[in-house]
Amino acid sequence: MAEELSTRDAKLIQYLNEAYGKEKELETALQAHIKMAKRPPYKKRLQEHLKETKAQSKGLERRIKALGGKAERSPVPVPGPAGGAATAVTAVATKTLAAAKGPIHAARGTGEAEKQLKNAKDELWNEYEEIGNYTAIETLAESLNDAETAKLAREYRKQEERMAAFLLKLIPTLTKAVVTEEVPAAERRAARAASAPARGRSTPTARGAGASRAAASRSAGTAASASSGASRGSGTASRASGGTSRASAGTSRSSGTAAPASGTARASRARASRSSPS
Numbered sequence: 001m002a003e004e005l006s007t008r009d010a011k012l013i014q015y016l017n018e019a020y021g022k023e024k025e026l027e028t029a030l031q032a033h034i035k036m037a038k039r040p041p042y043k044k045r046l047q048e049h050l051k052e053t054k055a056q057s058k059g060l061e062r063r064i065k066a067l068g069g070k071a072e073r074s075p076v077p078v079p080g081p082a083g084g085a086a087t088a089v090t091a092v093a094t095k096t097l098a099a100a101k102g103p104i105h106a107a108r109g110t111g112e113a114e115k116q117l118k119n120a121k122d123e124l125w126n127e128y129e130e131i132g133n134y135t136a137i138e139t140l141a142e143s144l145n146d147a148e149t150a151k152l153a154r155e156y157r158k159q160e161e162r163m164a165a166f167l168l169k170l171i172p173t174l175t176k177a178v179v180t181e182e183v184p185a186a187e188r189r190a191a192r193a194a195s196a197p198a199r200g201r202s203t204p205t206a207r208g209a210g211a212s213r214a215a216a217s218r219s220a221g222t223a224a225s226a227s228s229g230a231s232r233g234s235g236t237a238s239r240a241s242g243g244t245s246r247a248s249a250g251t252s253r254s255s256g257t258a259a260p261a262s263g264t265a266r267a268s269r270a271r272a273s274r275s276s277p278s
């Protein structure tokens, strides 16, 4: 069957299969994370995204079949005598790896709060990989005049972006829970006192400035990873620009709602977001 495919269709099938493999891997990871999630809104969002992920797998499978291919959990179905064996080995390895991640994730972190945070960070990393996958598929399909594949990729990219935005809002909350759970209150107070200027400032102002710096530094890292995530999948200059601005918008949204910090902290983060490298 592979020999009958045009180069165009084989390339579309290859990219769709890469996305398909990732979706199947995440079905397993999400199921493990749902079991571990403690906060009801977080658990509910993961459950919703698992449904989306399963629907994405099915949609990709249908599109791959329509193009004359076969949905496989391997990165690339390689034509030729060695292709079948290589594909089978990779598929088994991917499945085993995904299944092994559940217990690994259950054991991670120094405490319960940190386990939740590490899972959320892991999910965010995966969302950006998927955003990259779908941005690339959308561009490839548009370049090859495959409107149906482009539409599917666009729809799925938006779903991943919504999940990434949710996680960006959640991560500061989960991080604060780690502080509460792991750092004694007296040490938190001591650190704030040490960072305050010796004279001329009241404690609340010093606390605000400290929070602002920490938030700005966190935001700079987020913006950089968001930008690199968006540009990884970018095929053209105009798409890179759109992708980056989408990622920045997600970051700003997160800054506005996620951080129960001061206006100063938000302004600081916005500055860091603008000035961070892309």
Ligand SMILES: [Fe+2]
Pocket: 023, 026, 052, 053, 056, 130, 160
């Ligand atoms: Fe997905």
